[in-house]
Amino acid sequence: MPAxxxxxxxxxxxxxxxxxxxxxxxxxxxxxxxxxxxxxxxLKVFGTDGLTTADDARERLDEAIEAGGKAAKAxxxxxRAVSTAVDKIVAANKKNTKAAKxxxxxxxxxxxxxxxxxxxxxxxxxxxxxxxxxxxxxxEEERQAKEKDKTPAPTNPKLLAxxxxxxxxxxxxRAGTHPRTPFAFLQNKVRxxxxxxxxWTKKSILHVGPRAMKSCRSELEKxxxxxxxxxxxxxxxxxxxxxxxxxxKLVFEFESPLGNPKQMKDALLFQCKYxxxxxxxxxxxxxxxxxAAEGDEKDxxxxxxxxxxxxxxxxxxxxxxxxxxxxxxxxxxxxxxxAQVKLRSGIGxxxxxxxxxxxxxxxxxxxxxxxxLRKLDxxxxxxxxxxxxxxxxxxxxxxxxxxxxxxxAALDKVAALGAVVAAxxxxxxxxxxxxxxxxxxxxxxxxxxxxxxxxxx
Numbered sequence: 001m002p003a004x005x006x007x008x009x010x011x012x013x014x015x016x017x018x019x020x021x022x023x024x025x026x027x028x029x030x031x032x033x034x035x036x037x038x039x040x041x042x043l044k045v046f047g048t049d050g051l052t053t054a055d056d057a058r059e060r061l062d063e064a065i066e067a068g069g070k071a072a073k074a075x076x077x078x079x080r081a082v083s084t085a086v087d088k089i090v091a092a093n094k095k096n097t098k099a100a101k102x103x104x105x106x107x108x109x110x111x112x113x114x115x116x117x118x119x120x121x122x123x124x125x126x127x128x129x130x131x132x133x134x135x136x137x138x139x140e141e142e143r144q145a146k147e148k149d150k151t152p153a154p155t156n157p158k159l160l161a162x163x164x165x166x167x168x169x170x171x172x173x174r175a176g177t178h179p180r181t182p183f184a185f186l187q188n189k190v191r192x193x194x195x196x197x198x199x200w201t202k203k204s205i206l207h208v209g210p211r212a213m214k215s216c217r218s219e220l221e222k223x224x225x226x227x228x229x230x231x232x233x234x235x236x237x238x239x240x241x242x243x244x245x246x247x248x249k250l251v252f253e254f255e256s257p258l259g260n261p262k263q264m265k266d267a268l269l270f271q272c273k274y275x276x277x278x279x280x281x282x283x284x285x286x287x288x289x290x291x292a293a294e295g296d297e298k299d300x301x302x303x304x305x306x307x308x309x310x311x312x313x314x315x316x317x318x319x320x321x322x323x324x325x326x327x328x329x330x331x332x333x334x335x336x337x338x339a340q341v342k343l344r345s346g347i348g349x350x351x352x353x354x355x356x357x358x359x360x361x362x363x364x365x366x367x368x369x370x371x372x373l374r375k376l377d378x379x380x381x382x383x384x385x386x387x388x389x390x391x392x393x394x395x396x397x398x399x400x401x402x403x404x405x406x407x408x409a410a411l412d413k414v415a416a417l418g419a420v421v422a423a424x425x426x427x428x429x430x431x432x433x434x435x436x437x438x439x440x441x442x443x444x445x446x447x448x449x450x451x452x453x454x455x456x457x
Contacts, residue, residue, distance in 0.1 A: 003046060004119035006038050007112035009105075010082070018105045022093065025085035027106070034082060034113060037075040041120065042067050046127040048134045054142055055161060057135035062210040064128045069341050072124035079117030080381070086110035118348040125345035128338075159223050162207070163271040169208045170272050173241040174248050180240035183252060184212040185259045185267070186220040187233045204232075204263045206271060208239060214331060235259040237283055250278040255330075255395060258282070283395065329455040333391040336448040339441070340383065340417070346430065346441035347380045353435045379426050385417040391452070411456050418449050 008014070012031035019027070045063040050056075086106045093099045172178035184207040205224050207216055217234045224232075237255045241248035252264070261280055268275040351373055358369045390410035397403035421427055421442070431442045 003041070003043050003123060004116055006035065007116055009108045009112035010034065010116065015106075015109060019089075019102050022089060022099055022102050022106075024092065025088050027082060027085045027089070027109075030078065030082045030085055031109070031113070034075065034078045034116075037071070037078055038116070038120075041071050041075065046123055048131055051131070051134055051138070054135055054138040055165075057131055057138055058211060059209075061128060061131045061135055064124070064131055065338060065341075066210065068124050068127065069337075072120045073341075076117035076121050077384075079113040082113040083110040118352065121341075121345045122349050122352070125342055125349075156223070162205075162223060166206060166208055167272045170250070170268070170276065173208075173239065173250060174276055176241050176245060176248055178241070180238055181209055182212040183208045183237060183239045184214070184216050184220065185235040185264060186217065186224065187235065187259050187263050188224075189231050189233060204260075204267045206264065206267045212236070214328070233259070242279075250276050252278060252280050253283040254280065255283050329391065329394060329452070332448070332451040332455045333388065336391075336414075336445075336452050337388050339445040339448040340385075340387070343430075343441040343445045344380055344383050346436075346439050347376055347383070350430065350433070350436055350439065351376050351380075357435060375426055379420075379424055382420045382424070383417070385413060385420065387413045387417055387452075390414075394456075407456050411453070414449065414452050414456070418453075421446060421449065 010031055012028050012035060015031055016023070016028045042063070045060060045068045048057070048060070051060055086109065089106055090103055093103055096103075169178055169181065173181075185204065186207075187204045205220055207220055214234075214236055217232075221232060235254060235256045235258070237253045239250055239252045242251045243249050258280055261278075264278070264280070265275040268278075354369060354373060354376070358365070361369060387410070390406070390413045394403065394406045394410055397406050427442050431440050433439060
């Protein structure tokens, strides 16, 4: 789907000329912001150009959902703000016959802005689906190529590629040019100290970036020990660079119990060729649990620890009450947000389809079409419930009581979205409708709502 062009009807400069003193709602300023949001759209992530590997496709998919989805929503919200302001101007000048020409222009500008918002949301959703389809295709091609070539490689190219990506993000975190990001740490129960001469198939490995979540555990295990059946411990949280410029430390905030700092240092030595200065702490706490200074790549002086099993980290505080609870909630939240975007995008696409199919009708048929579009538009707006923010706040709780309060606030928001889905009669007519029989967006949202509610209880 090509990127929509900015409509000339919504140009802020022309608006000021046409409306003049009639612009009591400062629509000219709203249009300027709309132009700015359009200019800032990350169009590069709305496509599959340059994607030749499954890893690249997965990274682009993350960008399309996160950065692309947020930008599309911001533009859509701004377009609705323009339309609402224009409605107020139209209502205030109903009896002003001298303003008829200006009002007609204003209505055309509002319609163009709303159409742009819907087109951009549709572009965001269709791009994510296209990237996901390509990602699946590339993964299958890579799997088939691996099956075809049984010759053992002298190195593990996937592991090397993974380490290159980790090293790049770690360097950016230390330079202060990369935002706070998730991390995952796969720790071997048996500590094998760093040594350049030894294989890493049984050692520990770090993952950083948007895909570093609980679901990546099996992927990391395959990288490190595809045939050994080694037992690992798994940890996760978020990491950022903190400190004065040029002296930034990596601060790892664990949602799970803490990992072993020595093995994290070993993993960084292997993957980045040096271990940056770092701190380990529990999420939501300023207390430093462990700290390590910077180190260079070198062989371990002795292997006295080799073969000894590390004890699992002690469970402390409220975080240990339900292991993996926050990771489950984070995964459920991501699924719900994606389903919510797809449903609203699907409704926008359906409105476009209705407009196209019934173009040219008149009389009662025209009124029926307008009524249907008004209902769909109202539903589209009602579904714009902020569930992501309250759900993200749950993991930031300081104690059990605070967590209970945050969970209740999140549950109230999720319930509000669920109430819209359950109460609106249109919901039963959207999936597999006559105009778009392949559209299925309501059922997935209902499933995601159940998952999130289950994770909150």
